[in-house]
Each structure stands twice: as C-alpha cells, then as structure tokens.
Amino acid sequence: MTLRPADSSALLVDGKLVPGSGGTFEVFNPATEELIGRAAEGTTADMDAAIAAARRAFDETEWARDHGFRARCLRQLCDALQSHIEELREITVAEVGAPVMLTNGPQLEGPIEDLRYWADLIETYSWEQDLGHASPMGIPTHRRLLKEAVGVVGAITPWNFPHQINFAKLGPALAAGNTIVLKPAPDTPWCAALVAKVIAEETEIPAGVVNVVTSTDHSLGAQLCSDPRVDLVSFTGSTATGRTVMATAAQTLKKVFLELGGKSAFIVLDDADIKGACSVAAFSVCVHAGQGCALSTRLLVPRARYEDALAAASAAMAGIRAGDPSARGTVCGPVISARQRARVESYLALAVEEGGTIVTGGGRPDDHQSGFFVEPTLIAGLDNSSRVAQEEIFGPVLVIIPYDNDDDAIRIANDSPYGLSGSVWGADPDRVAHVVAGVRTGTLSVNGGVWYSADAPFGGYKQSGIGREMGLAGFEEYLETKLVASPS
Structure with a gap:
C-alpha cells in the first residue's frame, strides 16, 4: 500500500505550504516495512524562517490579545480535522503502527475533540484579577494581575502518540495566545503534515501563528532550544534528550516544559x-x-x-x-x-x-x-x-x-x-x-x-519531567503573570 496524502511533502511556514529545502525523506510502515511515501526534509534555514514567522505573528498581530478570535479558530480547526478523520486515521495506522481501535480515543479522535476544551477555556478563564487597593510605602495603589501569553513556543514531539502529544501542545499554547513552531518526530511526519495543511487551507489562523517543520535532522530541535526568539520550549521524549533540551534552553533562560520517561x-x-x-x-x-x-x-x-x-x-x-x-x-x-x-x-x-x-x-x-x-x-x-x-x-x-x-x-x-x-x-x-x-x-x-x-493535568515527579500538560495547569504553563500597579 502506498498512501499519498496531499502535500505530505510540505512544510508550513508563515502561512504557506512550502517544500523542504533539503528535499524529502522516506516514510515507512512499521507493520510491513514498506516504503509508503515521502515527507518534507526541513533544514536549519527552514527552521529559521519558521521561527521568524512565529516571532512576527506574535509581535505584530492581535492574535495574543483577541481571545474570541482564538476560540473561533480552535473550533474551526476541530471541525476541519473532523472532516478529514478517515484520512487521518489511515495515516496514523500506517505510519505510527497504532492499532486502529486506539484511533477512536487517544491516538486520534480524543485529541482532536479536546480542541473544543481549549476553545471553551479561553472564554471562561480569568485573564485579569483585581488585587484591590493597598498603600505600600504609604502610596495608595490599585493592583491588577494580568495573564498574558509567553510568546513564541518551540514544540518538539515524539512518534508514539503523535496526535495526542502534538495537540496537547498546540491546543493550550494557541489558546493562551502564543505562536508556535512544531517539530514532529521524523518517524511520524505525516500526522503533523496533514494538520498543517488543514490549518493553512481551512482555518482563519493567521500566517505565522502555527509553523510545522518536519525533518530527520535532530539539530533542528537544538536550534529551537537555543534561538533567543523562542520564549518557551515544550518537549516530550526521553529523559536523556530532555536533559539536553534543558541545558540548551538555559543559554537564553527560556521557560522549559519537559514530559519525559517513566517506569x-x-x-x-x-x-x-x-x-x-x-x-x-x-x-x-x-x-x-x-x-x-x-x-x-x-x-x-x-x-x-x-x-x-x-x-x-x-x-x-x-x-x-x-x-x-x-x-x-x-x-x-x-x-x-x-x-x-x-x-x-x-x-x-x-x-x-x-x-x-x-x-x-x-x-x-x-x-x-x-x-x-x-x-x-x-x-x-x-x-x-x-x-x-x-x-x-x-x-x-x-x-x-x-x-x-x-x-x-x-x-x-x-x-x-x-x-x-x-x-x-x-x-x-x-x-x-x-x-x-x-x-x-x-x-x-x-x-x-x-x-x-483534557481537563486533567498530566506530568511527572523526579526525572519524569518538569511542569504539567493538559488541564488548567497545562494551560497556565504557556502564560506569564504581569502585575500592574496604578495610583488610587
């Protein structure tokens, strides 16, 4: 069997589906060992362009501040993906080797439906909290606490549950108002590539808000971690790689979320x-x-x-x-x-x-x-x-x-x-x-x-990671806290 999902050999950069500068790489079916197609081979130049696009979209558009628009876009994305569910299911079974029964839950349909949770949360979340009046140092002051998006998110994801983990990062990061650059695992590029195509062609999500760079070059993950234009790195994978991600991100003191191994x-x-x-x-x-x-x-x-x-x-x-x-x-x-x-x-x-x-x-x-x-x-x-x-x-x-x-x-x-x-x-x-x-x-x-x-936080103690994914706790990983004090 040879699958040929449309634009499977395309990256999503700045709102456009573009070929990878490195050509393509082969995608295999783990159940048959057969070559089933090719995916776009992104390069450091492609990643640089994706990061630049995400930075511009965050700094120069109203995406981070227009809560209602973000909720609408996430619901659009959910509906659009639902219309492609059988194509996504075929791809997931073929390139992940996931049992088809699991695609009715955490391997596909569950994570897509969870996008509605994030859209609803945008509309119910307390983006501003009134701390009331006080007189620090004798100065009458009114204090407000604001919750704002972190900025540009670099997301690096593994192959085992690609839709679950991709959407566990895309959903809350976008709901919080961030822009994102997603680097999916090279073993399962099509799961992310079809989502990228749907975002580009069937939603109002602005150019640069979501960028997807598929590649076999693991140095692109390090590039995301070290680039000063990236404000937060969200990584799921092995504990050994998580240590490297944390050390690399420390060079620019960016926030890091790590969901790592378990026994x-x-x-x-x-x-x-x-x-x-x-x-x-x-x-x-x-x-x-x-x-x-x-x-x-x-x-x-x-x-x-x-x-x-x-x-x-x-x-x-x-x-x-x-x-x-x-x-x-x-x-x-x-x-x-x-x-x-x-x-x-x-x-x-x-x-x-x-x-x-x-x-x-x-x-x-x-x-x-x-x-x-x-x-x-x-x-x-x-x-x-x-x-x-x-x-x-x-x-x-x-x-x-x-x-x-x-x-x-x-x-x-x-x-x-x-x-x-x-x-x-x-x-x-x-x-x-x-x-x-x-x-x-x-x-x-x-x-x-x-x-x-979707509403339950997931994460670990010790070397299983830092932070929580999913739920309110996972949403707030993608937020900063700003205190505003004015005379009263």
Whole structure:
C-alpha cells in the first residue's frame, strides 16, 4: 500500500505550504516495512524562517490579545480535522503502527475533540484579577494581575502518540495566545503534515501563528532550544534528550516544559482480586506495543500471592498476540522501527543475563515475517535493582516483582529515577489511600480509574519531567503573570 496524502511533502511556514529545502525523506510502515511515501526534509534555514514567522505573528498581530478570535479558530480547526478523520486515521495506522481501535480515543479522535476544551477555556478563564487597593510605602495603589501569553513556543514531539502529544501542545499554547513552531518526530511526519495543511487551507489562523517543520535532522530541535526568539520550549521524549533540551534552553533562560520517561509501578495489594488485577496489568502493557511513557511496566505483587499473580499475568499476556494494526481486534501492533525492536530485544537478552526468566513471549511472532513486531513478554526472577526494572524499555515488556508488605510496595515503587504514573489495586480504602499518599508519581489510577482527560493535568515527579500538560495547569504553563500597579 502506498498512501499519498496531499502535500505530505510540505512544510508550513508563515502561512504557506512550502517544500523542504533539503528535499524529502522516506516514510515507512512499521507493520510491513514498506516504503509508503515521502515527507518534507526541513533544514536549519527552514527552521529559521519558521521561527521568524512565529516571532512576527506574535509581535505584530492581535492574535495574543483577541481571545474570541482564538476560540473561533480552535473550533474551526476541530471541525476541519473532523472532516478529514478517515484520512487521518489511515495515516496514523500506517505510519505510527497504532492499532486502529486506539484511533477512536487517544491516538486520534480524543485529541482532536479536546480542541473544543481549549476553545471553551479561553472564554471562561480569568485573564485579569483585581488585587484591590493597598498603600505600600504609604502610596495608595490599585493592583491588577494580568495573564498574558509567553510568546513564541518551540514544540518538539515524539512518534508514539503523535496526535495526542502534538495537540496537547498546540491546543493550550494557541489558546493562551502564543505562536508556535512544531517539530514532529521524523518517524511520524505525516500526522503533523496533514494538520498543517488543514490549518493553512481551512482555518482563519493567521500566517505565522502555527509553523510545522518536519525533518530527520535532530539539530533542528537544538536550534529551537537555543534561538533567543523562542520564549518557551515544550518537549516530550526521553529523559536523556530532555536533559539536553534543558541545558540548551538555559543559554537564553527560556521557560522549559519537559514530559519525559517513566517506569511506573502497578501495585496489587493482597486483598485485591489478584487474577483480575494482574490480567489488567498484562493487557495494559501490551497496548500499542508498550510504546507509552505512562504505561505501568513493573508489576508489584504480594510475595505470599506471587505464584497466583505470576500465573494470572502469564495467562493474560500469552493470550495477546502482536498483530496487524489495521485489524479491528488488534491491541499490540509493531514497535516503530527496526532500531526500536533491536533496543527491546537487547533488554530481553539482558534480562536473561541478569538471571531473569522469560515466562511468556521473548521473541518475534512466527506469523509475521515482516514488520517490527515483538511478542508480549513477561519477565520474572529479578528484583527492582535490575536494569530491566529500572530503565525504560518502550516495548510490550512487563517485569513482575514480589514485595513483603504495603510499605515495601511503596518503597519499591519509589525506587526509580522516574515518577510519571502508576496503578494501585486493593479492596481496603484506607490501605489504598496509604499507598496513594506514599507513591511519588504524577498520576495514579486506583482500581482501574482513568486519569486521561483534557481537563486533567498530566506530568511527572523526579526525572519524569518538569511542569504539567493538559488541564488548567497545562494551560497556565504557556502564560506569564504581569502585575500592574496604578495610583488610587
């Protein structure tokens, strides 16, 4: 299959769809390894032009101050994208390898619909607060607090959930009044390119407000981080790259938002339904082939129930097959690339070297001779100090670890450089509350509760990042605070 989305080989710079100065680069389907088309290869010159356009649009137009116009534009964008939903769905399955079932939610339709949340927030947000009168140093003064856009936002996004992460930056940044330069991952350029085309041709969003530069050149991300015309960098990706982003942005002391890695714990208390909870843990780590930073990849179970938990997780995982993402029943598709598959497989080999046992999976599925597939894999026999329990693998891999009591479970959960997400399953509300209070992480699901929503902030503790995305907290990441004092 060869997809040919219109203008897939175009950048969006200053309101125009233009070719990349570097020509084009190839786009592959991770489920088939087939070449499916090409995308525009942006260069440092293209990025410079995009930043200049964003700067002009912020400094010289009323975009940042016309709240009603921004709300209208975001609703226009939502409606226009909805009219392209099937084309977007086809692209998302083909270039991301995302199971088609996920495009009904966080892989596509959910993030697009969330644009309405940001439009509504513009109209309900308190852009000005009256602090009243005071007499500092004996001078009668009236004080007002104003909320204003930061300025030009540089957004750098990964390939695993491209629409979710692109719109989690575009939505609040634009709602707050900023202009933006988006550099999407080179593995998934078309998801951003079609959005760029819709913005240019089907909305009133002014020229320069949104710019999209696709490229395989990772130095363009560094260019966004170092350019003094960029006021804020919003980055989602690995913790290692996040450190580099932070260090580079520090040269101009720009604001930085970082949503980074995770090694989240799924804690099953001894009064929980062991079979049910462990089955959920096994299923969730296989969703989108485990390529989600917030997935819980460490299964912590009571030592006294370890064998029951192991059997339940193993049976559930063995029942999930890596398969064609375009098939309606597929949960676990391919990983994104040969390089990522090799990375996952290196961790499976490491697990055995460290003394662990591959209980289920551990190889490539026999019924897929092509495509970057990895079998859903359960690893046992290792403690929390092992590398496979400490490092983010980004594949359908679950490590099961026993604990001795509730406080021991908390200790193990917190024995990680990360603190992004997690789950707690138990029957006693007081015990569950104790564990929730003790685990240092940005989001926690209790007995299957869903934390993902446009109005709910998402982000992590420790090396999982800085700041929050989504919700009011995520919106305010893109705002500055101005105090205005006048005589009274």
